[in-house]
Amino acid sequence: MVDTKTALEIRLQSAFDAVEPGADPVLRPSDHADFQANGALALAKRLGRHPRELAEQIVGAASLDDLCEKIEVSGPGFINLTLLGSFVAAQLSTLAADSRLGVGAARTENVVVDYSGPNVAKEMHVGHLRTTVIGDALARMYRFAGHTVIARNHIGDWGTPFGMLIEHLLDLGEEQAIATFSMGDLNTFYKEARVKFDDDDAFKARSRSRVVALQGGDSETLRLWRVLVDESISYFGEVYAKIDVTLVPGDVVGESHYNEMLEGVINDLATAGLLVESEGAQCVFPPGFQNREGEPLPLIVRKRDDGFGYAATDLAALRERVSVLHGDELLYVVGAPQAQHLEMVFAVARLAGWLPDGVRCEQVIFGNVLGPDHKMLKSRSGETVKLVDLLDEAIERAYVILEERGSQLDGEARLHLATQVALAAIKYADLSSERQHDYVFDLERMVAFEGDTGPYLQYAHARVSSIFRRLGEPWQARDVHFELAEGASRALALGLLGLPPALSSSLSSLQPHRLCTYLFDLAQRFTSFYDACPVLSAEGALREERLALCDLTARTLRLGLDLLGIDAPDQM
RNA sequence: GCCCUCGUAGCUCAGCGGAUAGAGCAUUGGCCUCCGAAGCCAUGUGCCCGGGUUCGAGUCCCGGCGGGGGCACCA
Numbered sequence: 001m002v003d004t005k006t007a008l009e010i011r012l013q014s015a016f017d018a019v020e021p022g023a024d025p026v027l028r029p030s031d032h033a034d035f036q037a038n039g040a041l042a043l044a045k046r047l048g049r050h051p052r053e054l055a056e057q058i059v060g061a062a063s064l065d066d067l068c069e070k071i072e073v074s075g076p077g078f079i080n081l082t083l084l085g086s087f088v089a090a091q092l093s094t095l096a097a098d099s100r101l102g103v104g105a106a107r108t109e110n111v112v113v114d115y116s117g118p119n120v121a122k123e124m125h126v127g128h129l130r131t132t133v134i135g136d137a138l139a140r141m142y143r144f145a146g147h148t149v150i151a152r153n154h155i156g157d158w159g160t161p162f163g164m165l166i167e168h169l170l171d172l173g174e175e176q177a178i179a180t181f182s183m184g185d186l187n188t189f190y191k192e193a194r195v196k197f198d199d200d201d202a203f204k205a206r207s208r209s210r211v212v213a214l215q216g217g218d219s220e221t222l223r224l225w226r227v228l229v230d231e232s233i234s235y236f237g238e239v240y241a242k243i244d245v246t247l248v249p250g251d252v253v254g255e256s257h258y259n260e261m262l263e264g265v266i267n268d269l270a271t272a273g274l275l276v277e278s279e280g281a282q283c284v285f286p287p288g289f290q291n292r293e294g295e296p297l298p299l300i301v302r303k304r305d306d307g308f309g310y311a312a313t314d315l316a317a318l319r320e321r322v323s324v325l326h327g328d329e330l331l332y333v334v335g336a337p338q339a340q341h342l343e344m345v346f347a348v349a350r351l352a353g354w355l356p357d358g359v360r361c362e363q364v365i366f367g368n369v370l371g372p373d374h375k376m377l378k379s380r381s382g383e384t385v386k387l388v389d390l391l392d393e394a395i396e397r398a399y400v401i402l403e404e405r406g407s408q409l410d411g412e413a414r415l416h417l418a419t420q421v422a423l424a425a426i427k428y429a430d431l432s433s434e435r436q437h438d439y440v441f442d443l444e445r446m447v448a449f450e451g452d453t454g455p456y457l458q459y460a461h462a463r464v465s466s467i468f469r470r471l472g473e474p475w476q477a478r479d480v481h482f483e484l485a486e487g488a489s490r491a492l493a494l495g496l497l498g499l500p501p502a503l504s505s506s507l508s509s510l511q512p513h514r515l516c517t518y519l520f521d522l523a524q525r526f527t528s529f530y531d532a533c534p535v536l537s538a539e540g541a542l543r544e545e546r547l548a549l550c551d552l553t554a555r556t557l558r559l560g561l562d563l564l565g566i567d568a569p570d571q572m
Numbered sequence: 573g574c575c576c577u578c579g580u581a582g583c584u585c586a587g588c589g590g591a592u593a594g595a596g597c598a599u600u601g602g603c604c605u606c607c608g609a610a611g612c613c614a615u616g617u618g619c620c621c622g623g624g625u626u627c628g629a630g631u632c633c634c635g636g637c638g639g640g641g642g643c644a645c646c647a
Contacts, residue, residue: 028588038590045627075591076627119647156647255647281645290574292643303645310647339576340642367578368640376640405610433585436577438640440584449610451596452585459610467607505588517586520595524612531603531612550607572610 001094003102003500005035008067008081012037015062019054020047033070033080034494040077051077083494089482092493096477096548101556102500105146112150112321113139115333116240116247119156120232120254121165121193123186124239125384126377126441127335130366133430133565135333136245137512138364140563145507150325153247154317155236157229157254161193163211166224167203168193174227181231184238184388229254242391244423244565258316262308265316266301272352280304286347289340299344314345318361319354331510333364336436364510367438369430377441394422397447398455405449408571420567421455422447427566428454432516452520454566457557460523464554465570467535467547480548481541488525488532489549495525496552499560512564519560526553 002010005027012025016039023043030036040058044051055077064071070082095102115135118124139149168189169177180189196203213221233252240247266282269275274284276298283298291297301312321327332342342363349355371377379385399418402409409417429446433439449455468475484490502518505511535546558568 026588026590028590030591031594032591036591041590041628051627078591159647161646279644283644290643292574294574298644300645305645307645309645311645313647335641336577337641338647341647343576365577374639401610408608434587437585438578442584445584445597448597453596453610456596456610459608463608463611470607509588513586514588517595524595527611528613530607534607536607572608 001091001098001102001104003104004083004088004091004494004497005501007091008035008064011062011064011067012039012058012079015058016043018061019043019058029498030080032074032078033072033082035081035083037079037081040073040079044077055079085484085490088484088490088493088497091497092482092484092548092552093480095496096480096552101552101559102497103144103503104500107146109147109328110150110326111142111147111329111331112152112325112327113142113331113333114152114154114317115139115331116236116245117154117156117334118232118236121161121186121228122156122190123384124236124387126369126387126390127384128387129369129390129426130430131333131335132240132243132245132247133427134364134366134435134512135331136247137427137431137564138331138333138507138510139246140565141503141507141512141515144559144563145503147329150321150327151247151251152317152321153236153252153254155233155252155254157232158256158259158313160211162214162225162228163207163209164193164197164203165190165228166210166214166221167206168196169224169228171196174224178227178231181235184235186232186235187386229256239387242388244567246565253317255310255313258313258320261316261320262312265312265319266308269301269348269352274348274351275301284348284351286344286351288347289344297344299341299348311341311345311348314342315349315352315354318345318349322354322356322359328359330359330361331364332362333366336365336367339363339365362510364435366435370438370440372440372442374440391422391426394426394443394447395419397443398422398425401447401449402572417569417572420569421458421572424454424458424561424566426454427564428457428516431512431564432520434513435511457519457523457561458566458568459572460526461554461557461561461568462570462572463530464526464550464557467550468554469570470536471547475547475551477548477551478544480544482545482548483541484545486533488529489546492522492525492529492549492553495522496549496556498522499556503563515560515563519557519564522553522556522560526557 009027016023016025020043024039025037026039027035027037040055041051044054052073055073059071059079067084067087068081069084072080074080113135116132118128139151142149197207214225233249237249269284276283276285278298281300281304282302283300285296285298289297299311300309303309321330346361355361369377377385395418398421402414402418407414425446449459484493502515506514533546535550538546561568
């Protein structure tokens with residue numbers, strides 16, 4: 001189906017085209033009508049004409065009689081559009097019969113989404129929250145939109161720290177070490193290794209020669225390394241299950257995967273004439289980047305000591321994503337501190353011809369998670385906060401609140417529900433603010449069930465669901481004829497028709513918060529409707545209409561929340 | 573020093589060059605013999621400062637001030 005906004009846009013476009021081909025109607029939802037087209041103002045300026053007069057001309061050229069009840073030029077030259085009730089009704093009927101709720105399936109592209117990226121033998125901490133939650137939401141939205149998503153979990157599984165980690169593994173004994181890992185206590189393991197490395201010269205020496213053995217391909221060393229990697233991946237899997245993220249072990253393609261390709265990256269850069277030796281390192285100097293002294297800034301692909309830097313790995317990965325995975329779109333859900341590094345990697349890839357112009361390649365930047373003091377979130381003792389601890393605390397709080405609210409569920413069911421609520425709280429708080437901004441992590445506010453929170457949306461959904469539970473019999477949309485006589489039901493109907501543009505704008509801007517804003521607005525429209533329009537006590541056609549609106553609301557909330565990675569329980 | 577980014581209501585945040593800048597929390601006051609009051613309805617307050625572009629600037633440009641990040645071999 002053609003969604004409502006698009007239907008209007010198409011008609012307006014041809015009216016605008018009649019005056020000036022290609023002119024953008026700038027159609028927006030309006031406070032003064034259902035929609036408003038602002039395009040006449042900008043166009044009038046460009047053509048040097050009176051805006052109101054131009055707007056009148058456009059309205060005259062538009063054929064909107066079957067869609068709009070009222071079209072008027074207002075103010076300096078806005079075109080205000082009020083939809084015809086019969087059109088809204090017809091759209092709603094189509095929507096009711098559409099399992100995709102009006103969202104068209106896009107042309108299929110391969111979208112590589114790089115997110116989460118924890119380090120082997122290191123705890124997943126709050127620093128991994130945003131990349132994991134945002135990346136997963138984007139992956140879900142892209143999949144629903146019809147694209148093929150290739151998730152990439154670019155874990156840190158290679159590099160100099162592995163010398164000390166393997167030596168520590170040997171000191172502990174493999175079984176003991178594995179036990180520590182399976183308890184999910186990666187912090188202790190890493191810290192113990194670190195302390196020995198810093199304080200014990202003999203250990204440090206062993207670690208260094210272990211790195212050499214690892215890089216040299218010593219089989220026993222590789223086996224021990226594999227133990228660390230496998231144990232870590234299985235631990236990450238537990239965390240992902242806990243946070244309900246779609247990443248699977250098969251998405252893990254760590255840094256080590258690219259080891260064999262690094263030499264080739266260097267050679268090809270050299271052949272392309274891009275490689276420059278500087279201070280003993282092999283570098284590329286992409287134009288436009290400067291260091292502290294105002295000199296050209298290198299992307300160091302091979303270090304002075306002959307080791308490869310992470311730039312080499314990132315270049316190899318990018319190349320593989322384009323040439324082997326055939327990615328049409330490469331997304332890097334990585335924090336802001338990496339912005340310059342990634343820009344340089346992208347620039348070098350373009351110089352080398354590895355990144356064709358047709359491929360969209362973008363860092364999905366996000367801001368920091370701050371504590372109540374507005375500084376980077378840390379625990380009381382100043383340590384980084386473990387991700388699982390964060391989740392557990394949220395679950396605990398959600399459980400207590402459910403108890404206070406007199407939840408209808410108890411025991412196992414309540415614990416499960418508390419988990420769903422806690423995840424909704426954390427994910428929604430993370431996704432609903434503009435991605436690039438820092439946000440203050442305040443569990444109390446997030447888990448609160450009032451206001452613009454995940455739990456509020458779940459509650460709205462639970463309320464709709466309870467109507468159908470009370471109904472007793474399975475409900476099916478028959479040929480419902482929508483009258484939408486009350487303001488509240490009309491407002492809800494318009495909200496229900498708004499999913500497709502909300503989702504598409506969320507995707508094209510890579511901003512999940514636009515979908516969040518839409519869902520919150522829809523939930524509010526629903527609760528206002530719920531308050532004003534009794535459903536079960538209504539009769540006849542009116543009852544059918546209201547049930548149909550409820551059904552659509554439930555389906556829309558479920559779908560929207562699902563795209564954000566949030567569950568929508570039927571009962572709370 | 574250079575580059576990037578952010579600065580909107582008491583607090584946490586929306587705002588895609590357009591009309592009177594919106595929500596949530598908090599405040600105050602109304603709503604449950606009626607589908608879940610975790611709700612609904614009402615209530616006051618605000619764009620860091622100074623220039624500029626524009627018919628129109630929270631939004632774009634320049635310059636300040638303030639916070640955060642980055643700026644050669646850890647990734």
